[in-house]
Amino acid sequence: MDIAFRSQKSAAVEVQDLHVRLGGNPVLRGVNLRIEAGRMVALIGPNGSGKTTLLRCLLGLQKPDSGSVRLLQEGPPGPGILKRMGYVPQRLQLDPSFMLTVREFLAIRRPLTASWFWRPSRQIDALLHEAVGEMDVTRLLDRPVAGLSGGQLQRVLICSSLLNEPELLLLDEPTAGVDTPGEADFYELIAEVHRRRRLTVVLVSHDLSMVYRHASRVYALNGVICCEGAPEEVMNAESLRQAYGIHFTPYQHQHPHSHGSHGH
Amino acid sequence: MDIEPFMLRAVLTALFLGPLCGFIGVFVTARRMSFFSDTVAHAALAGVALGFWLGLPDPTVPMILFSLLIAGLILWLKERTALLNDTIMALLLSGSVALGMVILSLLKGYRGELDRYLFGDILSVGWSDAALALVVLITVGSVLFWKLNALALLTAHSDLAHVSGIPVRWLNYGFVALLTVTVALSIRLLGIILVTSLVVIPPAAARNLARSLRQQILLSLFLGLIGAGGGVVLSYPLNLPSGPCITLTLAGLFILSLVGSRLQRASQNAS
Numbered sequence: 001m002d003i004a005f006r007s008q009k010s011a012a013v014e015v016q017d018l019h020v021r022l023g024g025n026p027v028l029r030g031v032n033l034r035i036e037a038g039r040m041v042a043l044i045g046p047n048g049s050g051k052t053t054l055l056r057c058l059l060g061l062q063k064p065d066s067g068s069v070r071l072l073q074e075g076p077p078g079p080g081i082l083k084r085m086g087y088v089p090q091r092l093q094l095d096p097s098f099m100l101t102v103r104e105f106l107a108i109r110r111p112l113t114a115s116w117f118w119r120p121s122r123q124i125d126a127l128l129h130e131a132v133g134e135m136d137v138t139r140l141l142d143r144p145v146a147g148l149s150g151g152q153l154q155r156v157l158i159c160s161s162l163l164n165e166p167e168l169l170l171l172d173e174p175t176a177g178v179d180t181p182g183e184a185d186f187y188e189l190i191a192e193v194h195r196r197r198r199l200t201v202v203l204v205s206h207d208l209s210m211v212y213r214h215a216s217r218v219y220a221l222n223g224v225i226c227c228e229g230a231p232e233e234v235m236n237a238e239s240l241r242q243a244y245g246i247h248f249t250p251y252q253h254q255h256p257h258s259h260g261s262h263g264h
Numbered sequence: 265m266d267i268e269p270f271m272l273r274a275v276l277t278a279l280f281l282g283p284l285c286g287f288i289g290v291f292v293t294a295r296r297m298s299f300f301s302d303t304v305a306h307a308a309l310a311g312v313a314l315g316f317w318l319g320l321p322d323p324t325v326p327m328i329l330f331s332l333l334i335a336g337l338i339l340w341l342k343e344r345t346a347l348l349n350d351t352i353m354a355l356l357l358s359g360s361v362a363l364g365m366v367i368l369s370l371l372k373g374y375r376g377e378l379d380r381y382l383f384g385d386i387l388s389v390g391w392s393d394a395a396l397a398l399v400v401l402i403t404v405g406s407v408l409f410w411k412l413n414a415l416a417l418l419t420a421h422s423d424l425a426h427v428s429g430i431p432v433r434w435l436n437y438g439f440v441a442l443l444t445v446t447v448a449l450s451i452r453l454l455g456i457i458l459v460t461s462l463v464v465i466p467p468a469a470a471r472n473l474a475r476s477l478r479q480q481i482l483l484s485l486f487l488g489l490i491g492a493g494g495g496v497v498l499s500y501p502l503n504l505p506s507g508p509c510i511t512l513t514l515a516g517l518f519i520l521s522l523v524g525s526r527l528q529r530a531s532q533n534a535s
Contacts, residue, residue: 093421094420100477108416117412117481
């Protein structure tokens with residue numbers, strides 16, 4: 001099959017009529033979602049819109065009441081498919097009493113470096129070299145993970161998920177703990193990874209301003225997908241205003257530039 | 265020099281269980297499970313009392329089984345009810361201590377046993393206990409090393425562990441079972457009240473000095489070995505129960521580790 005044709009047509013994420021109730025409340029009320037492979041998209045919604053629940057369904061952490069999730073053209077999230085995916089959580093639950101270093105954190109997730117405990121650090125570094133350089137975390141390798149800043153931790157988490165060469169990368173509120181200048185750098189970095197590795201990137205966020213610059217397509221969630229399309233279309237849609245409430249003022253888009261899928 | 269056989273048994277048991285508690289303790293402290301360890305230790309009292317009530321000469325088996333039962337109950341209640349972790353554990357801790365005390369006071373001639381289980385007694389360590397400690401050291405120690413990466417990832421983020429293909433639920437149950445058996449066995453040496461010190465102090469002291477998880481694990485193993493072995497050796501000439509001796513030795517090591525970490529920092533700043 002023609003690869004270009006496939007990359008245009010095949011879906012990395014397909015969600016059909018997904019319903020989830022939590023504690024009796026309908027959180028997802030028939031979500032339909034199709035994300036084309038190779039795109040960098042944003043899934044946005046206000047707090048309580050079901051973003052986290054949808055993300056948990058995509059990761060196989062939450063069983064839907066009805067409806068289906070199909071990932072990477074294969075099926076629902078199971079061990080085989082999860083191996084082809086990367087997940088970047090908002091933060092870790094790490095206690096400062098746990099002295100896990102960045103090097104060790106990266107090593108524990110990779111079969112190649114599974115025996116890190118018995119090996120000298122130099123050998124581990126050689127095996128991690130590529131992804132570590134790509135995400136610019138070389139200087140952090142000796143630092144304890146619990147002591148990293150928000151931005152440093154995000155880079156380490158992405159680095160860690162890239163080690164397994166994912167085809168689909170899911171990021172949960174990726175800049176929640178990052179300062180404003182760090183945020184811009186962070187999205188540049190993600191965009192760069194997306195371009196170089198040609199994977200599908202899904203940014204899940206309540207932050208509207210970032211989607212203008214970085215996502216080629218936006219899905220707005222509020223129990224259902226209330227609107228989807230190119231960022232500027234979605235931001236001006238009446239349904240989005242309703243979802244976010246009347247006080248919402250969209251970010252002003254001042255610099256016209258392309259929102260295509262980076263010219264693949 | 266002659267070593268009394270009871271002393272040999274106690275020292276060997278301490279040398280087997282000290283490093284194991286230090287190792288498992290790294291994950292117990294990082295996963296905020298110190299109170300869990302305390303709860304299953306206190307549950308052992310009811311197990312001991314039940315053992316005597318059943319007329320068993322050695323209550324080790326009912327002690328371990330009852331602790332496992334309470335550990336299971338904690339997990340079950342946590343999954344099935346809206347109760348907070350703390351509440352569940354406080355409930356089961358006090359409940360099993362009360363049950364144990366009632367049974368022991370109903371039995372004639374077992375009042376004296378209470379002290380030895382509350383504070384530890386090297387005289388109560390038999391050859392079978394030493395052998396069991398060795399078996400537990402080898403099995404639990406190997407499982408911990410085998411599952412080291414999965415445990416570290418579970419400690420860092422349970423959802424991330426799930427997405428990485430780790431059977432989070434089973435790993436959690438397995439860890440709890442290993443911890444419970446290790447803690448219950450260590451009661452002979454430290455007593456119910458103080459046993460958690462051997463699980464908590466070595467990793468805490470190791471954390472003051474270590475710069476990586478590997479160093480923390482190795483140091484914690486070592487400090488557990490020194491603390492448990494040293495405490496038992498001290499308890500005999502001082503004619504004190506072994507539990508307080510081990511705990512105070514560990515506390516001394518902890519203070520040294522604090523001093524050490526200050527010196528480390530000072531020399532770093534100087535260079």
